[in-house]
Amino acid sequence: MSEIFLSIIVPIYNEQDVLPHLYQRLINVLEPAGFLYEVIFIDDGSRDQSLPLLVNYHNDNHNVKVVSFSRNFGHQVAITAGINYAQGKAVMIIDGDLQDPPEIIPEFIAMWKQGYEVVYGIRKKRKENFVKKMFYSTYYRLLKKLSNTDIPLDSGDCCLIDRRIVDLMNKMPERNRFVRGLRAWLGFKQIGLAYERDRRFAGKVKYSFIKLIKLGLDGIISFSYFPLKISVFLGFFISISSVIYSFYIVVNRFIHPEQRILGWASIVVGITFLGGIQLLMMGVLGEYVSRIFDEVKNRPHYVIGCTLGLEDRNAQNISYHPGV
Numbered sequence: 575m576s577e578i579f580l581s582i583i584v585p586i587y588n589e590q591d592v593l594p595h596l597y598q599r600l601i602n603v604l605e606p607a608g609f610l611y612e613v614i615f616i617d618d619g620s621r622d623q624s625l626p627l628l629v630n631y632h633n634d635n636h637n638v639k640v641v642s643f644s645r646n647f648g649h650q651v652a653i654t655a656g657i658n659y660a661q662g663k664a665v666m667i668i669d670g671d672l673q674d675p676p677e678i679i680p681e682f683i684a685m686w687k688q689g690y691e692v693v694y695g696i697r698k699k700r701k702e703n704f705v706k707k708m709f710y711s712t713y714y715r716l717l718k719k720l721s722n723t724d725i726p727l728d729s730g731d732c733c734l735i736d737r738r739i740v741d742l743m744n745k746m747p748e749r750n751r752f753v754r755g756l757r758a759w760l761g762f763k764q765i766g767l768a769y770e771r772d773r774r775f776a777g778k779v780k781y782s783f784i785k786l787i788k789l790g791l792d793g794i795i796s797f798s799y800f801p802l803k804i805s806v807f808l809g810f811f812i813s814i815s816s817v818i819y820s821f822y823i824v825v826n827r828f829i830h831p832e833q834r835i836l837g838w839a840s841i842v843v844g845i846t847f848l849g850g851i852q853l854l855m856m857g858v859l860g861e862y863v864s865r866i867f868d869e870v871k872n873r874p875h876y877v878i879g880c881t882l883g884l885e886d887r888n889a890q891n892i893s894y895h896p897g898v
């Protein structure tokens with residue numbers, strides 16, 4: 575194995591305004607630390623000046639390495655690529671907008687040295703707007719209730735993982751990745767480390783609403799069968815109700831033979847109600863089926879445009895044929 579002690583993975587999507595500060599702060603923390611490190615920036619198809627800046631950093635400092643995608647593949651895929659390429663004994667994942675301050679890295683290393691394979695960051699306080707905070711908080715609690723895996727509350731992707739976890743993650747072939755879920759699923763000794771999550775340093779949020787919904791669904795669908803099972807409970811409940819209702823109708827037919835044409839409202843309500851539930855459940859099936867379809871297609875997770883400072887594994891993307 576290589577001598578690199580720590581790899582830092584940073585996904586970057588149009589972060590030209592943040593990058594100079596991010597780079598400086600990372601170097602300020604890493605240079606005095608006295609161990610061999612690598613910073614792997616994953617350029618997730620940026621269309622601004624991010625890539626030229628990264629090329630400069632690499633030319634200045636060969637510990638800086640770059641993986642550049644052929645287009646935007648998304649944050650979770652970018653992290654996955656970073657994990658594929660990282661060679662360190664420990665690997666730290668941070669966001670590229672300085673929300674996870676680089677100064678927290680030594681604390682994570684200290685915990686890892688105590689023997690934890692996974693040290694995940696817990697957001698002490700979210701400096702986001704109220705609606706977003708409510709949304710996140712409800713989501714994480716719902717996920718915890720529904721999921722078969724114990725995914726810690728309020729933990730994001732910021733974490734430090736041991737080489738053992740890295741190797742195992744590289745063997746997990748699934749698409750539609752929810753990295754924090756996969757990490758929790760692996761087990762071993764895991765611990766949360768609370769840290770103050772800053773505001774985004776500059777630029778706009780890169781997670782669009784649609785991307786966020788997709789990530790949320792990936793979390794629930796990859797780690798819970800509950801949505802599939804709702805239809806069983808609903809079907810059971812509705813069947814019982816309809817038996818009781820049919821019984822009532824038959825009895826009523828004999829008691830009040832003159833009321834035979836009544837019941838239009840109940841029929842319409844019944845049809846629309848059942849129609850709604852059926853469509854909803856078909857939608858749930860669709861979410862699972864589309865993800866199964868993604869798995870079956872077995873496309874590579876990402877396509878690389880170029881790499882800098884890394885052995886080019888473009889021809890044989892290692893996440894394409896896991897285990898080979």
Ligand code: UDP
Nearest residue numbers: 585586587618648649669670671779780781
């Ligand atoms: N990001 C990415 N690809 C995307 C969206 C985001 O690589 O398609 C990166 C982005 O550059 C940032 C990190 O993922 O480093 C987190 O994104 P952002 O800050 O926009 O989202 P947040 O999680 O803070 O809402």
Ligand code: MG
Nearest residue numbers: 669671673774
């Ligand atoms: Mg952010």
